[in-house]
Amino acid sequence: xxxxxxxxxxxxxxxxxxxxxxxxxxxxxxxxxxxxxxxxxxxxxxxxxxxxxxxxxxxxxxxxxxxxxxxxxxxxxxxxxxxxxxxxxxxxxxxxxxxxxxxxxxxxxxxxxxxxxxxxxxxxxxxxxxxxxxxxxxxxxxxxxxxxxxxxxxxxxxxxxxxxxxxxxxxxxxxxxxxxxxxxxxxxxxxxxxxxxxxxxxxxxxxxxxxxxxxxxxxxxxxxxxxxxxxxxxxxxxxxxxxxxxxxxxxxxxxxxxxxxxxxxxxxxxxxxxxxxxxxxxxxxxxxxxxxxxxxxxxxxxxxxxxxxxxxxxxxxxxxxxxxxxxxxxxxxxxxxx
Amino acid sequence: xxxxxxxxxxxxxxxxxxxxxxxxxxxxxxxxxxxxxxxxxxxxxxxxxxxxxxxxxxxxxxxxxxxxxxxxxxxxxxxxxxxxxxxxxxxxxxxxxxxxxxxxxxxxxxxxxxxxxxxxxxxxxxxxxxxxxxxxxxxxxxxxxxxxxxxxxxxxxxxxxxxxxxxxxxxxxxxxxxxxxxxxxxxxxxxxxxxxxxxxxxxxx
Numbered sequence: 001x002x003x004x005x006x007x008x009x010x011x012x013x014x015x016x017x018x019x020x021x022x023x024x025x026x027x028x029x030x031x032x033x034x035x036x037x038x039x040x041x042x043x044x045x046x047x048x049x050x051x052x053x054x055x056x057x058x059x060x061x062x063x064x065x066x067x068x069x070x071x072x073x074x075x076x077x078x079x080x081x082x083x084x085x086x087x088x089x090x091x092x093x094x095x096x097x098x099x100x101x102x103x104x105x106x107x108x109x110x111x112x113x114x115x116x117x118x119x120x121x122x123x124x125x126x127x128x129x130x131x132x133x134x135x136x137x138x139x140x141x142x143x144x145x146x147x148x149x150x151x152x153x154x155x156x157x158x159x160x161x162x163x164x165x166x167x168x169x170x171x172x173x174x175x176x177x178x179x180x181x182x183x184x185x186x187x188x189x190x191x192x193x194x195x196x197x198x199x200x201x202x203x204x205x206x207x208x209x210x211x212x213x214x215x216x217x218x219x220x221x222x223x224x225x226x227x228x229x230x231x232x233x234x235x236x237x238x239x240x241x242x243x244x245x246x247x248x249x250x251x252x253x254x255x256x257x258x259x260x261x262x263x264x265x266x267x268x269x270x271x272x273x274x275x276x277x278x279x280x281x282x283x284x285x286x287x288x289x290x291x292x293x294x295x296x297x298x299x300x301x302x303x304x305x306x307x308x309x310x311x312x313x314x315x316x317x318x319x320x321x322x323x324x325x326x327x328x329x330x331x332x333x334x335x336x337x338x
Numbered sequence: 339x340x341x342x343x344x345x346x347x348x349x350x351x352x353x354x355x356x357x358x359x360x361x362x363x364x365x366x367x368x369x370x371x372x373x374x375x376x377x378x379x380x381x382x383x384x385x386x387x388x389x390x391x392x393x394x395x396x397x398x399x400x401x402x403x404x405x406x407x408x409x410x411x412x413x414x415x416x417x418x419x420x421x422x423x424x425x426x427x428x429x430x431x432x433x434x435x436x437x438x439x440x441x442x443x444x445x446x447x448x449x450x451x452x453x454x455x456x457x458x459x460x461x462x463x464x465x466x467x468x469x470x471x472x473x474x475x476x477x478x479x480x481x482x483x484x485x486x487x488x489x490x491x492x493x494x495x496x497x498x499x500x501x502x503x504x505x506x507x508x509x510x511x512x513x514x515x516x517x518x519x520x521x522x523x524x525x526x527x528x529x530x531x532x533x534x535x536x537x538x539x540x541x542x543x
Contacts, residue, residue, distance in 0.1 A: 031349045036353040039360070040358075040361075047388055099375075108511045111375065163377055279510060299453060300452075300453070305377065305380070307376045308376070312440070
């Protein structure tokens with residue numbers, strides 16, 4: 001400490017230092033706030049997969065069903081028969097069923113279909129039925145719906161990603177439709193095709209999968225009484241994001257077999273292509289029967305999380321429908337034909 | 339009285355720390371309020387893993403920031419970024435073992451040993467542990483700087499494993515893991531170029 005000159009009164013020094021510190025304090029406080037907000041916000045953004053987070057709000061709009069003879073004013077379907085094939089397991093809440101699913105035609109996130117599927121126009125809708133059938137035809141969906149009484153079927157749904165739901169579908173057995181169009185003796189398989197329209201299905205602009213989505217069943221699988229063509233869930237018309245206006249439900253197979261928004265059903269002699277099978281043949285087989293013994297190459301299929309449950313539960317062979325369907329695969333090596 | 343010499347930007351560390359705890363706070367709040375969607379455990383698991391990877395890359399970006407822009411402040415927060423990566427990786431692993439598998443050790447062992455994507459992720463976490471344990475100044479002294487530095491080269495290996503873990507995890511759309519892999523490649527490439535330049539400069543002398 002030098003002692004040159006007369007030191008100013010100590011009170012003055014303190015006050016100036018305080019003054020400077022106060023300015024610095026305010027500056028630092030501002031920089032602190034800006035930095036922490038930017039870091040926090042940036043991390044939240046990355047956590048959401050680089051997207052602004054979509055609020056999965058209320059039940060999204062259902063399909064426009066005006067003119068459909070089977071529906072009332074509120075989208076309620078007239079159901080002739082109820083069948084619960086999920087035992088005493090409670091149905092997964094409507095909000096979960098309609099806001100958490102895969103439908104890559106509307107985005108890759110499981111919340112995307114609910115957020116984006118409003119672009120789909122489920123009416124007017126025609127279905128082409130062709131190939132090895134005695135009565136090939138292009139039929140308006142509302143006309144087709146007049147052919148069969150609707151049934152409610154409560155099924156377990158097991159996704160290949162090891163989560164599951166219980167869903168009260170409304171539809172009619174696929175067998176009813178196939179019988180009506182009279183498969184020829186050559187028909188061995190049934191091939192299904194989803195709508196291909198980048199306007200209505202903007203997700204098809206990205207080449208994540210080979211569009212349109214296609215799926216297939218062996219004819220005896222397709223004729224099985226459990227195989228359902230669904231047009232509704234929870235007693236109401238199918239919401240767009242769940243595959244409106246017509247989708248396949250095969251409860252003993254992984255969910256990706258349940259092709260959505262079907263525009264074409266073709267009976268074939270040869271085994272048809274199936275989208276996920278084409279994308280990764282070692283991971284997704286043509287049969288895709290739910291099988292806890294055959295793991296996905298990258299994750300276990302031994303257990304699953306039922307949406308809404310905390311604990312995982314063991315996965316059942318054929319998703320619990322072995323009694324009804326195991327005979328379809330008698331003598332087949334299910335490890336090879338997974 | 340001599341003025342105390344304070345480092346520049348005294349707000350930096352506390353601000354980064356506070357901002358970095360936002361994801362953890364958000365996941366817990368959303369989880370409690372039921373806002374993590376229909377499959378909250380999977381959601382929390384994925385998000386915690388992603389944030390851990392972001393911090394691994396952020397810690398790896400400090401040296402390139404100095405090389406490219408001459409900034410030294412990132413080096414001051416590098417240790418903190420690494421420890422935050424460890425924090426989120428621990429939360430990620432804890433969510434998997436505690437919430438997803440509920441301490442079903444046989445199932446966890448089967449997962450780790452059989453599934454390459456889980457094995458790689460687990461390896462990344464295991465390699466991160468010694469780095470967190472030797473992150474103190476005392477550890478540098480005890481190990482000696484050369485050995486400490488050699489050990490901390492694992493900071494290049496861990497994010498690489500983490501990106502592979504992410505890449506193998508996704509079902510089909512690899513754009514997100516590929517983006518993170520790209521960032522990692524750039525960060526490592528900057529180091530290589532800088533190293534190669536100093537070497538040629540040294541031989542030229």
